Every structure is written in C-alpha cells, then in structure tokens.
Amino acid sequence: MTVIRIVEIINCLIIILFSISEFVKNYTHFEAETHRREDLVDNSFASLIAENRTEGYYTNDNLKSGLYKMGVNNFESCFFSYNIAKKELLCLWSKTIFISLLFIVIAVCRYDKLLIFVIQLSIPVVLLQQSIKHTLFVSRLKNVLCRYRTLFSTLKKNNNKKYDSEIIRDVLEYEATIAWVMCY
Numbered sequence: 001m002t003v004i005r006i007v008e009i010i011n012c013l014i015i016i017l018f019s020i021s022e023f024v025k026n027y028t029h030f031e032a033e034t035h036r037r038e039d040l041v042d043n044s045f046a047s048l049i050a051e052n053r054t055e056g057y058y059t060n061d062n063l064k065s066g067l068y069k070m071g072v073n074n075f076e077s078c079f080f081s082y083n084i085a086k087k088e089l090l091c092l093w094s095k096t097i098f099i100s101l102l103f104i105v106i107a108v109c110r111y112d113k114l115l116i117f118v119i120q121l122s123i124p125v126v127l128l129q130q131s132i133k134h135t136l137f138v139s140r141l142k143n144v145l146c147r148y149r150t151l152f153s154t155l156k157k158n159n160n161k162k163y164d165s166e167i168i169r170d171v172l173e174y175e176a177t178i179a180w181v182m183c184y
Contacts, residue, residue, distance in 0.1 A: 033178060044070035071167035075148040078174045082141035089138060096131040100124030140177045144170055
C-alpha cells in the first residue's frame with residue numbers, strides 16, 4: 001500500500017468521523033434546546049411542563065410569574081448566548097481557514113483524481129458555511145440583545161402592558177434565531 005493510498009484512507013475516515021460528530025452535536029443541541037425552552041416556560045409562568053426542572057439556571061426568582069418574567073429570562077439567555085457565540089467566532093474562523101488551506105494545498109499538490117479532490121474540498125466548504133452562519137447568528141443575537149436592552153431600560157421607567165407585544169416579539173426572535181442556528 002502506497003503512502004498516497006494511506007493518506008486517502010485517512011482522509012476518508014476523517015470525513016466520515018466529522019460527519020458523524022456533526023450529527024451527534026446537532027441531535028444533542030436539539031435536545032438541550034427543547035429542555036431549555038420548557039424551563040423558560042416553567043420558570044416564567046410557574047408551570048410544570050418540563051419533566052425535570054433546572055434549579056438556578058435563571059437568576060430572577062424574585063420576579064412575579066408572567067410575561068415580564070419570561071422576557072427577563074429570555075433576555076438573560078440571549079445575553080449569555082450572544083457572549084458565548086461571540087467568543088467562539090475567532091476559533092471557528094481560524095479552524096475554517098486553517099483546514100481549508102490545508103485541504104486545498106494537499107489537493108493541489110498531491111492528488112490529481114477529481115473525486116478525491118471534490119471530497120477533500122467538501123469539509124472546507126462545510127466549515128466555511130458554518131463560519132458564515134455562526135457570524136450571522138452572532139449578529140442576530142446582538143440585534144435581539146440590543147432591543148432587549150432598550151426595552152428593559154424603558155420598562156424600568158414606565159412599566160405597563162403596552163410593551164407586552166415587544167416582549168413577545170423579542171422572545172420569538174431569540175427562539176427563532178436559536179432554532180435557525182440548529183440547522184448547521
């Protein structure tokens with residue numbers, strides 16, 4: 001067996017393992033998000049939707065149950081999601097650029113088989129797609145977080161029901177953004 005053949009086999013195994021790990025990550029993330037949404041509703045409205053309630057996840061037990069508390073809970077989730085996602089950006093883009101350049105150099109210098117070349121380019125393309133989507137995710141979270149900051153600054157001064165629709169809009173926007181990012 002030649003060195004080129006061994007590299008081809010290792011390359012295929014890496015691609016298969018990468019695909020499997022992406023599937024496992026997506027499934028685990030979906031399950032965690034389902035539990036988080038149930039906790040959001042339970043903590044906000046003192047309901048019993050979730051099978052197991054999370055203790056200490058939200059830091060506003062002093063608030064009365066209701067829509068306002070849901071908005072505060074979701075604001076808190078948005079704040080942490082944004083800050084975590086923002087910190088992940090540099091690592092994700094660095095990995096994408098490094099792997100992409102590595103695969104392109106190997107493909108151009110070592111292989112002349114079209115099929116292997118296409119397979120090698122698939123991972124950098126997927127990583128590029130993930131990096132772009134994650135960048136958009138951070139941008140969307142930033143927008144929701146800015147709206148929440150403005151909304152809760154206004155509510156501190158003037159707490160009334162006319163802002164309920166804005167709380168619902170921001171809750172839905174955050175949840176839609178989280179659902180959208182699960183697609184990668």
